[in-house]
Amino acid sequence: MSAEEGHTSPVEQVIEGTATRGRKEQHSHTRRSKSKGPVAKEHVDTRLTNLEQGMEDVQLAFGRLSDNFEELVQENAEITSVAKEMIEDVGQTFQKELKELASTVTTLKAFVEGELHDLHTKSISLETRLDALCVECRSKHATSHAPSTSTHPTTSGTSNIKVPKPDVYNGVRNATVVDNFLFGLERYFVALGVRDDEARINHASTFLRDAAQLWWRRKYADQGENALHSWEQFKTELRKNFIPHNAETES
Template sequence: MTQENVEVIEAAKALVRNVKDEAKKEIDKMSEDLLSARKFLEDEVFKMHEKIDKVAKECQTHQKKSNDGGASGGQGTSFSPLKVPKPDMYNGTRNATLVENFLFGLEQYFEAMGVDEDAARISNAPTFLRESAQLWWRRKHHEREKGICDLNTWDQFKTELRKQFVPHNADSEAKAKLRRLRHTGTISDYIKEFTTTLLEIDDVADQDALFYFKDGLKEWARVEIDRRNVKTLDEAIAAAESIVDYSNRPRRPLTNKTGVERAPVKRLDGGPKFERSFQKKDTSKPPPKPCFICDGPHWTRECPSRKAINALVAEMGPKIDEPSQGELGSIRRLSTLKEMLTGAESKEQGLLFMKLMINDEKNLGLIDTGASHNFLDVKEAERIGITYTPEKGTIKTVNAKPEQIAGTAKTLKPSR
């Protein structure tokens, strides 16, 4: 019986010791938690006191400024608080200039609003992000929550934003663009584009910038800048702005001697040409005298026999050997052609034909002043016994497809 009591007592003592140890551990843990909570509260109270002191100082400063302004402005003067415009939204365009302008605008806005803490800036900056930039911040925000990304300072935020949206070769591209820039429009447009591109580059010497600026100018503008002996880029820009560019002034409408206005149209090869608008100023004016070619009641330039003169002159011109007889020969050919065409002229305008002798055979030839050679049908050539050399080639007439030629007869010459 005594032995059993001793065992019970020992067991009770062991249980009491265990309970005591557990209680001590719990008490120690509670003490540590209380100390941590106390320290946290003390820190928060200290921060709150600092903020209160800062706000109090700012209130005193604003009040002092308000009082000073009221004293200088007189009684009854009211002052409205300064309204700071918000910076533009950024949509994630990969452009170095846009990114730097966005970050600079944010910093200016935060400074004007008195937001100096990094945490406040990081929490407010994403409200100005849109589209792909907002998607980037969503990913960064999830990484911050998981502890993958360390983004706690404003400098880290700017670094991550530049790393994502600023092209790695932005500086090289800007330098290449500056070298390729040319003065093609007005001088003011060239200066604007040059200065904008120059601001995208950080390390450009003034002499290099001056060289690029003058190298891109047109020749006449570059000569004028060199004549003024400028030494810096600012002097070159000021000199270029003072140059009067006459090449870009609006031109007067073009008219010819007959009063027909010509409007510029776009050619297939890109160059300018002009077409008649057929809007004559005075259509009732009669010809001053009859046509000297056929004595008809029309202008000489509208004579239907004018093409025949050109064809005959082109054909008979090489036969005149002596230069002194050129004028007399021209008069004779003109008189002969006038006699031939006056009798053959009909009231109805149509194709012009001439009687020709080809290989001692009489034929009718169609007159075409735009033709480069004399052309003859193959069947007709075989009928009158013309020998020709087979050759390969094509001929092209107006509004027709190119056709293959059978050959050429180089020794044959038609005559009247």
């Protein structure tokens, strides 16, 4: 071998060193790969097993969630049904109580109206009685102060005779009843000595009842142009209002 062949240049030495290191590293990498192969496969298998187990757990949880959801839906339907029934019951009860309340109010209203009507009737009756008392007082006063026209002495005890009052007239439309009522009044006035027309009219009105009393109240309220000034006018108006037309007086 020549000196040139036994001596390598620096460049060649670098190239050869690099190639040698490359071969060593490749060999070392190959050895490491062969030594780590079983460990990596076992690690992958473990992860796959864990993943499969996790999927099963997820499926179980999803199944339980589905069951719980169905139970919630069923419970919600039951609650809705019960609530609907309760609302219907409450509505029916409310309607029933409302009707009972309306009936009670109607009854109470009728009762109050009846009481007011009774009070009004009693008030009219009291007013009529008061008028009668006033008329009677005026009549007695006029009689006691009127000069005596009798030329005959009064028999002892005659002034103590009690004159019976005539029957009341309630507005029956019958000629005989009306005439008998007026006749009884005139006999009563004669017995009491009542001669004044105004006193007779006022006193006669106290014996009117029901329809006749209502007629007199209206007549009395219209005192003015239609005022009754004489006893004959009173009798005429009473006959005109309560004796039917073409009626014949019974004998």
